[in-house]
Each structure stands twice: as C-alpha cells, then as structure tokens.
Amino acid sequence: MNIALLRAQQIPVNTVPRASVPFHMLIKPIGAGCNLACNYCYYPQRDQAQKMDEALLESFIRQYIASQPRYSREINFVWQGGEPLLAGIGFYKKALALQQKYAPPGVLISNSLQTNATLLNPAWCRLFKQHQFIVGVSLDGDRQIQDTHRPDKRGNSSYDAALRGIALLQQYQIEFNLLVVVHDGVADRAQEMYDHFVALGVRYLQFQPLMLEGDAPAAGYGLSAANWGRFMVAIYRRWRSQGHLGQVFIMNIEHVYAQYFTHVSPNCVHSARCGGNLVMEPDGSVYACDHLIDAKHRLGRFDDASQFAGYVDAAIEMDFGKTKSLRRECQSCSVKSVCQGGCPAHIGKDRYNRLCAGYYAFFSEVLAPLRSFARTAQGATLWRSSVISATS
Ligand code: SF4
Numbered sequence: 529m530n531i532a533l534l535r536a537q538q539i540p541v542n543t544v545p546r547a548s549v550p551f552h553m554l555i556k557p558i559g560a561g562c563n564l565a566c567n568y569c570y571y572p573q574r575d576q577a578q579k580m581d582e583a584l585l586e587s588f589i590r591q592y593i594a595s596q597p598r599y600s601r602e603i604n605f606v607w608q609g610g611e612p613l614l615a616g617i618g619f620y621k622k623a624l625a626l627q628q629k630y631a632p633p634g635v636l637i638s639n640s641l642q643t644n645a646t647l648l649n650p651a652w653c654r655l656f657k658q659h660q661f662i663v664g665v666s667l668d669g670d671r672q673i674q675d676t677h678r679p680d681k682r683g684n685s686s687y688d689a690a691l692r693g694i695a696l697l698q699q700y701q702i703e704f705n706l707l708v709v710v711h712d713g714v715a716d717r718a719q720e721m722y723d724h725f726v727a728l729g730v731r732y733l734q735f736q737p738l739m740l741e742g743d744a745p746a747a748g749y750g751l752s753a754a755n756w757g758r759f760m761v762a763i764y765r766r767w768r769s770q771g772h773l774g775q776v777f778i779m780n781i782e783h784v785y786a787q788y789f790t791h792v793s794p795n796c797v798h799s800a801r802c803g804g805n806l807v808m809e810p811d812g813s814v815y816a817c818d819h820l821i822d823a824k825h826r827l828g829r830f831d832d833a834s835q836f837a838g839y840v841d842a843a844i845e846m847d848f849g850k851t852k853s854l855r856r857e858c859q860s861c862s863v864k865s866v867c868q869g870g871c872p873a874h875i876g877k878d879r880y881n882r883l884c885a886g887y888y889a890f891f892s893e894v895l896a897p898l899r900s901f902a903r904t905a906q907g908a909t910l911w912r913s914s915v916i917s918a919t920s
C-alpha cells in the first residue's frame with residue numbers, strides 16, 4: 529500500500545466548524561488606546577491601550593476565515609479602536625500577509641478601518657491604496673464643532689490634523705466614508721455641517737446617533753428622539769434641494785432605498801434581527817456586539833481551541849437581537865419596513881427605543897416619494913427612471 533499516495537489523494541477536511549450564517553467581526557488591535565479624548569467616548573475601558581499579540585492575531589485570522597459558511601465569497605475584516613492606527617503599520621502588514629496565507633481560492637478578502645485620520649501619513653495611504661482598504665473617518669463638523677467635542681488628550685484642537693489626513697486620502701484617491709456623531713449639541717446645525725462636508729469634497733457620509741454608554745451621560749451629552757429626527761430630516765432636505773442625489777451618498781438615506789426595494793437592510797441597526805456582528809478585544813475577549821460590552825453579552829475568550837461558530841450561534845440566539853423588531857409598537861408602524869425597531873442599545877428599561885419618534889420622522893420623509901413604487905426589482909428600476917427624468 530502506498531501511504532504517501534493515499535494521503536495525497538485525501539480530500540482535506542475542514543476541522544474548524546463553520547458558522548450557520550456569515551458573520552462580521554470588529555477587531556480592536558489596540559483596544560481603547562487613542563490619541564484623542566472625545567467628550568462622548570462610548571468605550572467603557574477608555575484609555576486602556578493594549579496591543580493584540582501576533583500569535584493571537586494569526587489564530588484569529590485562520591479561524592475567522594475557516595469559520596465562515598462555505599458559500600461566503602467575501603470575508604471582511606473590520607479594524608477599529610480606540611484609534612487602530614496606534615497598532616502600527618507593521619501590525620497590518622503582518623495581518624495582510626496572514627490573510628493571504630489562509631484565504632481559500634476564489635474568496636475575496638477585504639478590509640475596513642475606522643480612524644480619526646489624525647495619524648495618517650503617506651505610508652499608511654500607500655498601504656490602504658495597495659490593499660483597497662475601505663476607510664471610515666470620524667469627523668464631527670467644522671473647526672468649532674470638532675474641537676469642542678473631539679479634542680486631543682491635552683484638550684487641544686484635532687481639526688487641522690484630521691483635515692490633513694482627509695487631504696492625504698484624497699491625494700491618494702482612497703474612497704472614504706465620513707462618520708459623524710449626532711447629539712443634542714449639534715441638532716440645529718445640520719445644514720451648515722452638511723455644506724461643510726461637501727465643501728471638503730466628501731462624497732460618502734454617515735450620521736451616527738450618539739451612543740449612551742461610556743462617558744457621554746456623565747459629560748452631559750444626550751440625544752432626544754425629536755432632535756435626531758429634526759437633524760436627519762434637515763440633512764435629507766438639504767441633500768435633495770442641492771440636487772446631490774447620485775453625487776453625495778448619505779448612507780442613512782441610501783440604506784433606506786436599498787432596504788425598501790430589496791427587503792434586506794445593509795446595516796445591523798435596521799435589520800429585523802442582529803447578532804452577527806461580534807467584537808474581539810486585544811486580549812481575545814469576544815462580545816456579541818461593540819455596544820453591548822458587559823458580562824451578559826460576553827461570549828468567551830478566544831484562543832486556538834475556541835470556535836467562532838459556537839460564538840455566532842450563541843450571539844444570534846441572544847434576546848437583544850432576536851426581539852428587536854418584535855416590540856408591540858413596531859408591528860403597526862408605517863415605517864417598520866425600513867426601521868425594524870432600531871438598535872437594541874437604544875432601547876431603555878421601558879422597552880421603548882429612545883430614538884423612535886426621530887426614526888419615524890426621518891423614515892416617513894424619505895419613504896414618501898417611494899411609496900407609489902412596488903417593493904421589487906422592477907419597482908426599483910421604475911423609481912430610478914423617474915428620478916433620472918425628474919433631474920434631467
Ligand atoms: S445591538 Fe445595535 S449595534 Fe449591535 S448588532 Fe444589534 S443593531 Fe447592531
């Protein structure tokens with residue numbers, strides 16, 4: 529018997545169990561480490577920088593890839609902080625090499641990274657360009673807004689450094705998405721903020737309602753439902769009145785269009801269920817969501833013997849993700865098709881979503897011109913034609 533030949537003919541067996549659904553993992557290579565000190569930081573362990581060690585990184589990349597369902601054609605790595613650039617460029621070069629080492633044939637590996645942009649330099653931009661990173665930049669507004677709410681550790685301005693980073697991304701032709709935190713303090717400044725971002729040459733924008741974990745409440749930050757609605761409606765109206773459809777992409781609006789016609793939300797907040805967005809801290813601690821960092825939602829500590837499939841199964845069965853769209857007030861709501869109850873992290877002890885009235889105002893406004901079109905691919909085609917003929 530030719531043992532060597534038999535071995536060579538064996539079909540390799542995947543010894544890592546696969547998750548039942550595709551899942552995302554937010555990776556925190558430097559934990560809460562950050563060079564800024566935003567007043568409303570949501571990170572509960574703020575200032576505890578810890579770098580992920582390379583043995584854990586390799587284990588993680590191997591298992592994350594191997595745990596995805598067999599039909600997955602793209603596997604996305606999402607790097608976040610704190611400020612993830614503090615992990616150093618060598619860390620990401622190592623991660624990219626490991627991704628190639630473990631990538632199965634025919635599967636696209638992609639990378640997204642969320643940064644405050646203040647530490648970007650040409651070397652980072654070359655790396656991001658070469659590996660087609662999708663970059664998210666956190667910027668809150670003009671100099672006054674940014675420096676009031678997002679100062680550096682010494683209380684100094686971060687605006688010029690952030691703008692230098694944005695200019696570099698533009699110079700290297702790296703598409704980036706601007707992430708803007710909305711709170712009561714900026715609720716009546718939607719129009720000027722929008723105009724400022726457009727003047728900077730930004731094409732992709734996303735507005736994020738303030739999260740209430742971490743430092744925000746103690747620092748006096750809040751966001752009422754009325755203010756969230758007022759702000760987003762003002763953004764929508766400004767975008768429409770400027771004729772920016774097809775030129776400036778506001779994710780909050782684009783996702784409504786997508787969800788209306790496809791019945792599938794591109795984001796977790798407005799999906800009927802959530803739980804497939806795990807997060808891993810640099811020590812390997814895995815939680816069911818970045819906004820539910822507590823003992824109840826801790827899934828375990830990842831090591832070489834851990835299995836992501838088990839974590840994912842446990843997370844999608846947790847109450848927060850299963851019940852988010854089932855609350856009584858949502859069942860008869862006229863915008864449920866694109867709201868689905870919102871994020872469980874915004875649901876208070878009374879079981880109501882504290883942004884509900886804001887969502888209702890915004891979604892009602894965006895849906896109004898869509899309602900006469902069927903929620904089908906054909907409906908989407910007809911709607912697109914009507915928009916094109918109205919603008920030409
Ligand atoms: S809890 Fe909120 S942020 Fe977390 S996965 Fe669900 S919708 Fe997304």
Ligand code: SF4
Pocket residue numbers: 857858861862863864867868869870881884885887888
């Ligand atoms: S707007 Fe309020 S009631 Fe309607 S689906 Fe959203 S959270 Fe539920």
